[in-house]
Amino acid sequence: MLTKPTDNSILKPNRQLTVLSLLLVIALSTVNSLEKYEVSYQEGSYARIEIEGKTHIKYTVHLQKGQYLAFGYGVGMMNVDMVVFKSSTVPEVIDLYSYDETVPATDSQQDYLYNYTSNSTHVQFQASRLLVTTDSKDKAIKLHNGRGSFEAYVSNNGDILFQRDTSSTGWDYQLMAKVHGWFLWVAWSVLGFIQMSVNRYLKIYWKINMWIHRIVGTLIFILTVIMSIIGLRNHKYIFFGQYVHHILGFIVFFGITLLVAGGIITRSRMVRLRWKTSTILIFKNIHKSYGYLMLCIGQAAVLTGVLHYNERHYPQSDLWIPNIVIYILLWVLIEIMYQVFLRRESPFKSSMIKITVQEFESRVQSGQKLVLLDDFVLDVSKYMPNHPGGKFSLEANIGRDVSKFFYGGYSLENYTKLPPLHTHSNMARYIVNGLIVAQLDNLATSQVANMRIKSSNNVNKLTQTIIFEREDNQQVGFQRYFKDIQMIGRHYLVRSIKNKQVKRHYTVANCMEPNAYLVYLELLKGNSNAYQEKQDLFQEKSGGSFSITCKNYRTQQGVSRRLHEQKNDTFQVQGPLGKGLQIHPSGTHIAFTAGTGILVFVDLVAHLIRKNLNLLPPDEDSQISIKDFKFILYASFQSEQDSIAYEMCKGLHTYCESKGLKNFEFNVRFSNAVKTRWDYGFIEKVLSVYGDRELQRVWVCGIPKMNEDFHRAFENLAKNNQIKTTQYEIL
Numbered sequence: 113m114l115t116k117p118t119d120n121s122i123l124k125p126n127r128q129l130t131v132l133s134l135l136l137v138i139a140l141s142t143v144n145s146l147e148k149y150e151v152s153y154q155e156g157s158y159a160r161i162e163i164e165g166k167t168h169i170k171y172t173v174h175l176q177k178g179q180y181l182a183f184g185y186g187v188g189m190m191n192v193d194m195v196v197f198k199s200s201t202v203p204e205v206i207d208l209y210s211y212d213e214t215v216p217a218t219d220s221q222q223d224y225l226y227n228y229t230s231n232s233t234h235v236q237f238q239a240s241r242l243l244v245t246t247d248s249k250d251k252a253i254k255l256h257n258g259r260g261s262f263e264a265y266v267s268n269n270g271d272i273l274f275q276r277d278t279s280s281t282g283w284d285y286q287l288m289a290k291v292h293g294w295f296l297w298v299a300w301s302v303l304g305f306i307q308m309s310v311n312r313y314l315k316i317y318w319k320i321n322m323w324i325h326r327i328v329g330t331l332i333f334i335l336t337v338i339m340s341i342i343g344l345r346n347h348k349y350i351f352f353g354q355y356v357h358h359i360l361g362f363i364v365f366f367g368i369t370l371l372v373a374g375g376i377i378t379r380s381r382m383v384r385l386r387w388k389t390s391t392i393l394i395f396k397n398i399h400k401s402y403g404y405l406m407l408c409i410g411q412a413a414v415l416t417g418v419l420h421y422n423e424r425h426y427p428q429s430d431l432w433i434p435n436i437v438i439y440i441l442l443w444v445l446i447e448i449m450y451q452v453f454l455r456r457e458s459p460f461k462s463s464m465i466k467i468t469v470q471e472f473e474s475r476v477q478s479g480q481k482l483v484l485l486d487d488f489v490l491d492v493s494k495y496m497p498n499h500p501g502g503k504f505s506l507e508a509n510i511g512r513d514v515s516k517f518f519y520g521g522y523s524l525e526n527y528t529k530l531p532p533l534h535t536h537s538n539m540a541r542y543i544v545n546g547l548i549v550a551q552l553d554n555l556a557t558s559q560v561a562n563m564r565i566k567s568s569n570n571v572n573k574l575t576q577t578i579i580f581e582r583e584d585n586q587q588v589g590f591q592r593y594f595k596d597i598q599m600i601g602r603h604y605l606v607r608s609i610k611n612k613q614v615k616r617h618y619t620v621a622n623c624m625e626p627n628a629y630l631v632y633l634e635l636l637k638g639n640s641n642a643y644q645e646k647q648d649l650f651q652e653k654s655g656g657s658f659s660i661t662c663k664n665y666r667t668q669q670g671v672s673r674r675l676h677e678q679k680n681d682t683f684q685v686q687g688p689l690g691k692g693l694q695i696h697p698s699g700t701h702i703a704f705t706a707g708t709g710i711l712v713f714v715d716l717v718a719h720l721i722r723k724n725l726n727l728l729p730p731d732e733d734s735q736i737s738i739k740d741f742k743f744i745l746y747a748s749f750q751s752e753q754d755s756i757a758y759e760m761c762k763g764l765h766t767y768c769e770s771k772g773l774k775n776f777e778f779n780v781r782f783s784n785a786v787k788t789r790w791d792y793g794f795i796e797k798v799l800s801v802y803g804d805r806e807l808q809r810v811w812v813c814g815i816p817k818m819n820e821d822f823h824r825a826f827e828n829l830a831k832n833n834q835i836k837t838t839q840y841e842i843l
């Protein structure tokens with residue numbers, strides 16, 4: 113059983129001493145033999161070592177009877193000068209030399225002068241020796257300007273805890289150990305926590321948090337490097353000691369360098385990479401995980417350092433326990449609060465500044481970095497480089513509606529194994545509130561209401577037109593027909609009350625309502641009676657009902673599955689939102705669509721049917737020039753059975769051909785029959801037919817991969833001045 117010395121003097125550096133290569137080897141034995149290093153250090157025993165008169169090293173040793181205490185000048189037992197204090201029946205101080213880890217040999221020349229006193233339990237030795245003796249087996253102890261110190265410790269289990277050569281001048285080891293410890297505690301406990309927090313919990317302060325992250329990261333780096341060097345110097349530049357603390361310290365020292373380098377690379381990737389969001393996220397996640405790992409290792413290094421220090425200096429201190437407990441509790445508490453916050457839904461702040469879609473467009477054309485989210489105009493110029501999903505995600509959508517990306521319905525990039533679909537959290541909503549600069553002055557005020565499904569009608573195997581009615585039965589707020597063609601392309605935001613997290617957009621496609629659709633088909637067949645009978649379908653009036661057409665994607669959490677299968681659900685609906693197609697009164701408009709993407713354009717086709725049949729009232733008719741407006745619709749479906757509004761589009765196309773009308777052209781592609789894809793060459797060819805002046809707008813609304821193909825193709829064409837960035841829109 114081993115206890116600590118009660119007199120702490122042996123543990124404290126003595127400024128009077130400079131001892132070169134002094135290693136304490138303490139071996140206190142309960143048996144009367146040095147062969148057995150079985151340690152048992154009894155209460156009341158102590159040893160003090162001093163330099164006397166700059167010439168001698170002096171030992172004062174108080175030992176329990178029947179024990180040994182040995183000191184060695186060196187590291188380990190190999191080739192070490194030793195002295196042993198033996199408190200047996202005749203107490204002795206013996207000058208020894210240890211060649212190996214066996215019994216040390218007694219020096220032929222004994223250089224210690226000693227005396228002793230004893231009582232019934234202990235022997236008190238006074239022994240001294242010249243710093244430099246004439247015996248080659250004795251360690252020559254050099255003084256440096258008469259100053260210096262050394263320390264020697266015994267652990268609870270009898271191991272030597274600390275051994276050091278203190279040959280250098282003016283270096284206060286204990287002070288430096290304190291400086292090392294405190295600064296590294298500040299670096300890894302306080303600054304490390306701030307570092308993690310600014311990036312995780314305080315994203316909302318994006319204007320300053322990247323700077324805080326940079327400054328704090330640099331501070332941690334500098335402190336770690338300097339304090340590690342101080343620690344190493346205290347430890348004689350021995351990289352790996354026998355303590356876990358030294359190994360962890362070594363890992364932290366090199367690890368932080370990699371972390372800082374990783375952070376700089378990640379940041380540059382986030383700002384520079386285009387069409388590589390997955391790569392950005394990989395860099396980000398590596399940096400993030402590595403950062404957390406370093407934070408844990410840093411904490412462990414601090415903790416083992418504290419334990420190591422306390423063992424020597426404050427053996428009774430348990431302060432490290434509240435330190436780590438408070439640290440973990442604080443982290444857990446903040447994390448819980450953060451998770452609760454993320455799951456909430458803070459409302460967007462409405463803006464007093466209302467602008468029209470045209471104003472939005474012209475501001476974008478003048479270089480402002482604006483995007484639309486629902487009805488909100490956001491200025492993202494400063495936010496872009498700070499966007500956690502990378503700058504490119506926003507840059508590629510300047511002037512566009514980012515709602516479907518924001519709500520996680522669509523991904524900009526779709527050719528990677530893990531497309532970065534991201535449903536934005538409440539944190540992002542908070543940030544959005546800080547970016548709102550205006551709100552769209554919507555022609556039909558957007559409404560929010562809880563709706564239930566009144567009826568539904570199959571369009572094809574997976575697609576249905578669903579008619580909603582207000583749950584509160586009020587007959588206000590929603591319309592089933594819009595006179596204004598600028599409403600075409602706007603959308604409703606729909607979510608199930610039972611799963612509010614998932615929100616999806618469904619485009620306004622009023623002509624798909626079964627009754628209306630039949631009327632259009634009848635009109636194309638030349639039967640105008642049906643139209644006269646159903647006039648109410650073409651009157652703009654506010655009511656409690658509207659329709660959407662949607663495909664069932666059959667995903668477990670999806671809104672579309674609930675719309676198709678859980679007909680008794682209640683849905684929260686908001687809309688119409690967005691900026692619509694911005695159809696120009698004249699010029700050529702081209703749309704490339706696939707699957708349900710055609711729904712965005714069906715109301716324009718329906719409008720053209722009535723226009724070409726002269727059935728529009730003057731106020732509606734005047735919106736599009738009969739002379740030089742043209743709409744060319746490209747649609748792709750898997751087969752005719754899977755098509756949507758095919759009969760209506762085909763019907764108008766045939767009608768236009770038969771009447772020599774030039775304002776509509778329908779090109780359909782059934783992929784089960786035609787294998788060739790709409791590739792870059794195809795897109796270039798279609799666009800080359802129309803001069804720059806003639807071409808007003810090109811829209812693309814297809815499956816995600818098709819959208820991406822067109823987006824990239826248009827970027828290339830824009831580089832070659834074959835199209836302007838303001839002319840095309842990926843919906």
Ligand code: HEM
Pocket residue numbers: 315389393396483485490492499500501502505506509514517518523524532533534535536537538539540541543544547
């Ligand atoms: C102005 C609108 C936007 C804001 C304010 C915004 C904000 C944020 C925020 C705060 C995050 C971190 C995670 C979270 O809190 O949800 C995030 C992540 C992300 N954002 Fe956005 N975002 C916007 C638009 C977009 C758009 C348009 C895209 C894609 C085209 C996009 C793609 C992503 C992706 C992929 C991530 C995931 C990053 C990760 O996994 O850490 N964001 N965004």
